[in-house]
Amino acid sequence: MAAPGASKPRVFSGIQPSGGLHLGNYLGAIRNWVRDQDKYDNIFCIVDLHAMTLPYDPSVLQERILDLAATYLAAGISEQHAAIFVQSHIPAHSELAWVLECYTPMGWLERMVAFKEKAGRQSHERVGSGLLVYPVLQAADILLYDTNLVPVGEDQRQHIELTRDIGQRINQRFGPIFTMPDALIQKAGARIMGLDNPETKMSKSLAIKAPGHAIFMLDSPDTIRKKFARAQTDAEPAVRFPAGAGVANLLEIYRTICGKEWAEVEQEFAGKPYSVLKGRVADAVIEALAPIQERYRAIRSDDPALMRRLRSAADRLSPTANATLARVQRAVGLR
């Protein structure tokens, strides 16, 4: 169902500028946004406030925001179909998040798998409380724009459920304030695993410590080949089905990039040595990323122009965000 007054369903999604984008971000999110953009009224956000939840370097945050904006555009997101903006440029996100936090039980947040995984990697004294509450900020991001659909990878399913729980809690208490969003998760490419450890999801933060963990969208062809060549497989001499986790991950990357069914991929690789599989996955990824990398370089050649485009999108979106915030403020007694 479309948001009130809109002719197409409203899509909202975002990525944190917390490091180079990897193949999981591309196959689980951006590629799907690009493919389906003309079906929806799209808002794609650079969620810089979320990037503060893990230790980060403030001196490179603006650079990473520009990186991410340029990658969205280079991947094929068109400003005809989508608004691309920076979360912190619209203060309503933080303001709504505070109100929602006051209505969100702690227990709901402590159950979030992403929190447990990321907090578990650090000593308890060093974990900022932003890591616990950022899913509420994410709920605010989505609910501010009367969003119908949130296209994300599988890892975000729980956060979208939480967004619905928070929205419903407010609606039950104060009447119909928020539109209820649904997660939009594709069958292929929704959970790409680390090349060094196929038991963990490919992730920007893990790639910082283990460079062989992820393929970055801006990696050179040579680097891509080397990373795939070192990717973990298993003890079998050749590809067998059912495949082990490492091989299955390479096959998943290949079939998602090439748009092939599992049966086709099985036929293509059954009995083939791992070197053949790794070579073909590398070729497919290099071919898909080459035009994006070229456009990325062109867009990054004029950073002030790029920042102006981001600011002007935020100016256009602010009235929608502020109208939702005002509805909430009136309901909770702040107006």
Ligand code: AQP
């Ligand atoms: N491995 C993945 N496979 C498929 N989709 C993925 N996404 C992330 N990792 C995978 C999807 O990418 C979008 C943006 O993610 P994000 O940057 O907002 O946060 P994240 O999910 O926490 O991504 P990372 O890479 O793991 O970053 P860090 O390590 O900084 O937290 C989302 O749609 C997500 O589902």
